[in-house]
Amino acid sequence: MPSRFLQLTFALIAAFGTVPLASAQAYPAKSLRAVVPYVPGGVLDGLLRPLAQQLSDAVSQPVIVENRPGGNTAVGTGLCAKGSPDGYTICASGNGVLYNPLLYRNMPYDPEKDLAPVTNMVLLDGAIVAHASLPASNLRELIAYAKANPGKLNFGSFGEGSTAHLYLEWIKNRMGVDIAHIPYKGAAPVIQAVLANEVQLIYMGTGFILPHIKSGKVKPIVMPSETRSKFLSNVPTFIDEGYDFSPASWFGLFVNARTPRPIVERLSSEVRKILLDPRFKEKVLTPQFYEAVGDTPEQFTQFLRRQRTQAVELVRISGIKPVDM
Structure with missing residues (x-):
């Protein structure tokens, strides 16, 4: 009897343990949605739309870009935080995921807990x-x-x-x-x-x-950056002017936090290959003055932790008080 019980237990573990892997191997089996949390024609559109086309070619599925502005990016990013954990909705965002929990009392989700970092796409001047x-x-x-x-x-x-x-x-x-x-x-x-x-x-x-x-x-x-821009090298930073102020501006990709890890890794890998392709840099990134990052989910997570600490200090010094969303 114990032997039969153990066999059944291991069979169940094996069966359920293979679900995420099998799901990842079949992923993506349908079109993906890439959410931009800004109005059309904004800063992020010029990056995400050509990236979505390249990603579509790489995974042999349509990648449909959808603009969902509102709530200082909270509306668009919320489609991932509160959506299905299957990797079919990808959300692009920037500093809003760090600042919003500090600026709004009744956020309907916690970006730190409900979003899985995929890759930090770019830094921008x-x-x-x-x-x-x-x-x-x-x-x-x-x-x-x-x-x-x-x-x-x-x-x-x-x-x-x-x-x-x-x-x-x-x-x-x-x-x-x-x-x-x-x-x-x-x-x-x-x-x-x-x-x-x-x-x-x-x-x-x-x-x-x-x-x-x-x-x-x-x-x-x-310029509110750590170093001077290579595009505006004669323009000083706040640090040059004697102030300890050097926040980073960036755009990254996120999915729902419960998305199976193999799917997160697959998405990250495909996007990183696109971002680091010299042809994509020349055609898309350089004309828009973006600096490619293309880091791993783990590296992006560490980056966000460092930036979250700076965000807390920035909001504190700014004196902005939290309000209802």
Whole structure:
């Protein structure tokens, strides 16, 4: 009897133990959905759409890109956090997965617990820029002007709680200036606002704002990064200006946290091959000023842990209080 019981037990373990592996071997057996948590035409579209096409070719299944903005990326990313753990919904996101739990009291999910990191796709340059008419050409001049003219400057961002909004609040609280925050719905209207001088300051990815810097319509003030950009090497960082402030801007991929590990590894492997392909770099990444990362799920997890610590400190210094979503 014990022998028969053990045989049955091991048979059940073997049977159920092979389900994830068998599922991974058959994956993907249908189309995949790649979710962008921003409006169409934004910063992330230009990366994810060509990546989705390459991934479709690699796995021989359609990869359909879907824009689901809202909630400072929480709506789109939530489709993975609260979706099926089968790897058929992939969510692209950035710093929102770190900041949102600190900014909203009633998040319907926990990004740290409910999302599985797949790969960090890219790092990206960004700069705080000013309308050309603003009588300030560097950070010290900007702060002096803002202190002499309280409430006269507007800073445009791509939404409440966005990276740009946090950077502004950090500047306001750390440097004691009064600059108004004007949120917009996406990167494109923010750029149009600064070009029209509706706002005098914005934070924007280098790839989107560089043509307007070259045309003289806006001027770079400072870069919130650890090192200077190779595309704007004459623009100082906050560290250059004497401030310990160097947050990273990045875009990564996530799936539901309960997705079988072999599927996470398969997705990560396929995407990393695309990102590190010299042809993809030349055609897609370099023109948009992206720096390929393409790390493993384990490496991405470690990166997120380090960035989460910095996010807590940034939100603390910014003085932003949590609100209901």
